[in-house]
Amino acid sequence: MPPSPSVPAVPLGSVVSVGGSHAAVHLTAPAAAEDAAAQRITVGRFLSLRTANSSVVAVVTEVDGGGAAGAIKARVDLLGEIKRGEGGRPTFQRGITGYPAVGDRVEALGHDGLRAVYDTYGGDTITIGQLQQDDSIGAYIKVDEMLRKHFALFGTTGVGKSSAVAVLLRAILASRPNQRIFLVDPHNEYARSFREKALVLNPKNLKLPFWLFNFEETVDVFFRGRPGVEEEVEILTQTIPLAKAMFASTRGEGHSLRKADPGGTAYSVDTPVPYRLADLVNLIDDRMGKLENRSSTTKYSRLIARIESVRKDLRYAFMFDNANVGGDTMVDVLSQLFRLTPDGKPMTVMQLAGFPAEVVDSVVSVLGRMAFDFGLWSDGAIELLFVCEEAHRYAPGDRSLGFGPTRKAISRIAKEGRKYGVFLGLVTQRPAELDATIISQCSTLFAMRMANDRDQAVIRAAVSDAAASLLAFVPSLGTREAFAFGEGVSLPTRLRFSQLAPEFIPKSESLRSGEHIDATGGIDAVFVERVVERWRHATMGNKRKAGESLLDMERPGGEPATALTLEAERALLRDAALNMRREPPADAAKPGAGPAHRSLRK
Ligand SMILES: Nc1ncnc2c1ncn2[C@@H]1O[C@H](COP(=O)(O)OP(=O)(O)OP(=O)(O)O)[C@@H](O)[C@H]1O
Numbered sequence: 001m002p003p004s005p006s007v008p009a010v011p012l013g014s015v016v017s018v019g020g021s022h023a024a025v026h027l028t029a030p031a032a033a034e035d036a037a038a039q040r041i042t043v044g045r046f047l048s049l050r051t052a053n054s055s056v057v058a059v060v061t062e063v064d065g066g067g068a069a070g071a072i073k074a075r076v077d078l079l080g081e082i083k084r085g086e087g088g089r090p091t092f093q094r095g096i097t098g099y100p101a102v103g104d105r106v107e108a109l110g111h112d113g114l115r116a117v118y119d120t121y122g123g124d125t126i127t128i129g130q131l132q133q134d135d136s137i138g139a140y141i142k143v144d145e146m147l148r149k150h151f152a153l154f155g156t157t158g159v160g161k162s163s164a165v166a167v168l169l170r171a172i173l174a175s176r177p178n179q180r181i182f183l184v185d186p187h188n189e190y191a192r193s194f195r196e197k198a199l200v201l202n203p204k205n206l207k208l209p210f211w212l213f214n215f216e217e218t219v220d221v222f223f224r225g226r227p228g229v230e231e232e233v234e235i236l237t238q239t240i241p242l243a244k245a246m247f248a249s250t251r252g253e254g255h256s257l258r259k260a261d262p263g264g265t266a267y268s269v270d271t272p273v274p275y276r277l278a279d280l281v282n283l284i285d286d287r288m289g290k291l292e293n294r295s296s297t298t299k300y301s302r303l304i305a306r307i308e309s310v311r312k313d314l315r316y317a318f319m320f321d322n323a324n325v326g327g328d329t330m331v332d333v334l335s336q337l338f339r340l341t342p343d344g345k346p347m348t349v350m351q352l353a354g355f356p357a358e359v360v361d362s363v364v365s366v367l368g369r370m371a372f373d374f375g376l377w378s379d380g381a382i383e384l385l386f387v388c389e390e391a392h393r394y395a396p397g398d399r400s401l402g403f404g405p406t407r408k409a410i411s412r413i414a415k416e417g418r419k420y421g422v423f424l425g426l427v428t429q430r431p432a433e434l435d436a437t438i439i440s441q442c443s444t445l446f447a448m449r450m451a452n453d454r455d456q457a458v459i460r461a462a463v464s465d466a467a468a469s470l471l472a473f474v475p476s477l478g479t480r481e482a483f484a485f486g487e488g489v490s491l492p493t494r495l496r497f498s499q500l501a502p503e504f505i506p507k508s509e510s511l512r513s514g515e516h517i518d519a520t521g522g523i524d525a526v527f528v529e530r531v532v533e534r535w536r537h538a539t540m541g542n543k544r545k546a547g548e549s550l551l552d553m554e555r556p557g558g559e560p561a562t563a564l565t566l567e568a569e570r571a572l573l574r575d576a577a578l579n580m581r582r583e584p585p586a587d588a589a590k591p592g593a594g595p596a597h598r599s600l601r602k
């Protein structure tokens with residue numbers, strides 16, 4: 001029960017010493033009477049220190065009852081002060097203008113006091129739950145402050161992070177129906193939380209043409225998440241801009257490539273304009289045909305084989321199928337992804353679970369980069385919140401992990417996004433593994449339960465001294481509970497996120513509890529079939545159908561392409577030799593002279 005505002009505050013003791021941002025108070029022993037609960041002073045409790053013209057709000061950080069009989073000494077951090085504003089209404093402000101003096105009276109901060117501090121309800125606030133100290137008072141967040149200066153939500157697994165994200169984003173959409181939100185959903189669990197408000201994208205309905213990938217992302221795709229081979233990457237550096245120019249010239253808008261500009265084009269490897277893979281392959285093939293030295297053909301044929309095998313891999317259909325249909329579809333792709341014409345769905349839930357594992361990082365990189373670039377080139381025409389779950393995976397602190405361009409994309413939003421209306425929300429169970437410079441850009445933090453010391457240290461580094469004492473509670477928070485710190489709240493707030501109705505709780509679709517289990521506890525056979533299908537799909541190689549081998553795949557010229565087996569490589573070398581105009585020296589085609597690998601993952 002909340003304390004009733006009409007009950008006068010009980011004096012608890014008095015101030016005995018005052019420091020810069022803290023004080024010590026002596027408390028009288030709690031009376032055994034019915035108001036014992038009000039008298040119970042423990043760490044985290046808010047007190048009011050009564051000065052001549054204000055109440056200084058303080059939080060208990062240490063209690064020591066080991067002194068003289070009955071004497072309890074508590075150390076408190078001073079947080080701010082409540083003064084009577086216009087019309088006698090108590091108003092709270094952070095910081096201390098008039099310090100308490102030794103002997104000033106100490107009271108518990110009652111319902112009215114908590115209201116003055118935390119009840120910031122107004123036009124620009126959202127309610128995401130209740131105060132832990134007094135559940136009759138809402139937990140309000142200043143939504144503009146939270147969005148514009150980015151936010152992060154940390155907590156150990158199972159503590160309610162995804163549900164909290166659903167509560168937060170639903171509250172944002174309720175107060176700002178047109179706020180564009182792009183949610184990266186690695187476990188396909190959020191579709192149910194947003195229903196009709198969100199467009200749900202997955203590998204089956206996403207169209208993300210390969211030509212929107214920048215150079216590093218393209219290399220990552222062609223090399224299937226492994227570092228690119230230097231000499232093949234070099235060939236791509238030269239041929240991709242040419243393929244782009246060829247596409248433009250066939251549409252009458254580009255620079256005539258072969259006649260006017262044989263050596264280069266106005267397009268860079270990164271310019272997001274369409275090109276055809278067939279043109280790219282032909283360009284590589286042409287170059288191979290002109291070679292005088294037979295030993296150099298391997299890298300060309302290998303590269304062609306790589307491109308073909310990725311293009312024919314069904315799992316990559318989202319980026320290669322019909323990628324050139326409709327010509328330059330960038331406007332449509334951007335409009336769809338970022339809900340530029342929302343049609344009642346201002347949000348995108350990007351489900352990642354069905355993508356080939358090796359391409360997920362590149363996809364997140366493309367999406368994050370495009371979110372930022374759209375903001376940049378539109379001068380922030382539309383405000384977009386980019387929310388990334390499992391953020392430690394995409395922006396790890398350890399540079400040897402993850403995919404550099406993905407981290408770069410997220411880091412750019414963190415550092416410069418606010419100038420262009422692109423805001424970041426990061427969610428992770430392992431903050432210690434997340435890039436610290438990115439965390440430092442998040443001005444509102446929600447810390448849920450975290451037991452790990454390294455994770456707690458990250459939070460401690462990110463919050464002010466006054467708030468740091470509250471972090472002692474972080475390991476003992478319950479499910480749904482969080483501390484909110486920073487710009488979005490008036491004071492560090494211990495809150496409990498609203499209870500989500502069961503149908504909105506994020507849950508992976510295929511694991512919906514009970515749905516596939518019959519009365520005897522047996523699992524539905526159709527369900528198991530779906531599990532097998534997903535399993536196979538995720539690990540399936542390049543084969544179109546069962547029984548069709550890689551060597552059956554056609555190259556544009558009609559020759560067989562290859563998987564990079566030794567056998568196939570030899571076949572390619574033979575083909576290449578036939579194409580050569582001059583016979584090479586007999587020792588030129590030594591097998592096994594493998595190209596050096598270079599890591600592009602800086
Ligand atoms: N706000 C909430 N409303 C209703 N139920 C909740 C809420 N928060 C947590 N729960 C309950 O706790 C469970 C776990 O929550 P949730 O999946 O959000 O945790 P998580 O931290 O995202 O876990 P994980 O690390 O596995 O992703 C939910 O399935 C739900 O039953």
Ligand SMILES: [Mg+2]
Pocket residue numbers: 161162163
């Ligand atoms: Mg979760």
